Amino acid sequence: MKGFWLLIAGLYMLPSLIVAQTNTIRLKGNIKDAATHAPVPYASIGLQGKDIGTVSNSNGAFELSVAATNASDTLVVSMMGYEQQRYTLQHLAQKLEADPTVLLEPAQHLLQEVKVTGQKLETNSLGNKATPSGVGMTPFKFSNLGNEIGLLCKVKGKITYLEAFNIDIFLNDYDTLFFRMNIYTLENGLPKENILHEPVYLQFTGSKGKASIDLVPYDIVVDEDFVVSLEYVKKLHKTNLVRKEQSGLYFGAKKLFGGTMFTRYASQGKWMVSNDGLFAPKMEVVVKQ
Structure with missing residues (x-):
């Protein structure tokens, strides 16, 4: 577990380095419900098919730093109960500079059909x-x-x-x-x-x-x-x-x-x-x- 804590300590030091680098795209924003504008806590933010991502905090805020070589990759913002939002990494970075809010639309779900039988359940x-x-x-x-x-x-x-x-x-x-x-x-x-x-x-x-x-x-x-x-x-x-x-x-x-x-x-x-x-x-x- 010592290695785990060393990793966490290193992550806290990264932002000051990232600002000085031109080959890194840094995302910083807030995820909110499009209908109520309430924060959406613990929403998932990640590059599709890649081990790069994070989760918003209890207030819907998130930060993610990604190499600029991934600028054209698809980034997915998702949360249960909401429709997914998909962007290219570069597009979302530009959007967040103008407005740091990502709005998620509530999903419309059909009721699941359940087959009811007289069989005793175990x-x-x-x-x-x-x-x-x-x-x-x-x-x-x-x-x-x-x-x-x-x-x-x-x-x-x-x-x-x-x-x-x-x-x-x-x-x-x-x-x-x-x-x-x-x-x-x-x-x-x-x-x-x-x-x-x-x-x-x-x-x-x-x-x-x-x-x-x-x-x-x-x-x-x-x-x-x-x-x-x-x-x-x-x-x-x-x-x-x-x-x-x-x-x-x-x-x-x-x-x-x-x-x-x-x-x-x-x-x-x-x-x-x-x-x-x-x-x-x-x-x-x-x-x-």
Whole structure:
């Protein structure tokens, strides 16, 4: 974790250097709701297909510095419940100089059709759930807002109602943990479209324990395999500065036998896949089928 903090310290020093460089494009602005002009917190900003991006803060403000060689690349601004905005990097930079506000239009969503049957539903667990043996821990290694880690959940074509999400916190030296949970469809074996119409956040305070989200109020229904992920959208603030070893944030973990884990470094970045028995976080989705 020492390397993580050295990286963060380095990032705070970058702005003064960027201003002096002519080969860097610096974006700075605020993301707002086009209808109400209220700030849109934790919106994703990223170059399509590249590991370059960030997330707006709780007030909708963001900053992102990108090499000028990416000037013609597509940059996507997105948030659940809103229509995506797409720009070339150069176009958005010019726009923000004239007006630092990016407006997102609320999305119009059709109600999802749910097939109701008289069949009795059974409660099941999907993902990388805990077992009596082979349990350990894995460190939190994220250093960039927009990082994600996700697991494949197989529903085998059954109508499936998502009830809860659980993850084990093995050790936590930060104040309040804050992550966004995402649910993705699959295309060609990779996460594709986030099916959630509103953001779902995981919050946890304490040194260890089970962090959970009640998903019942969100009425999430699927009938195809999906990926559940946690996304790093708010910087953590360390409160325990005494611990020397195993310091920071560790998730409970176990071998992911026969399963698939996905990671990506930034919003709109490329997904990386591992299905070779990786020691992965115990991320569990409780469902009724």
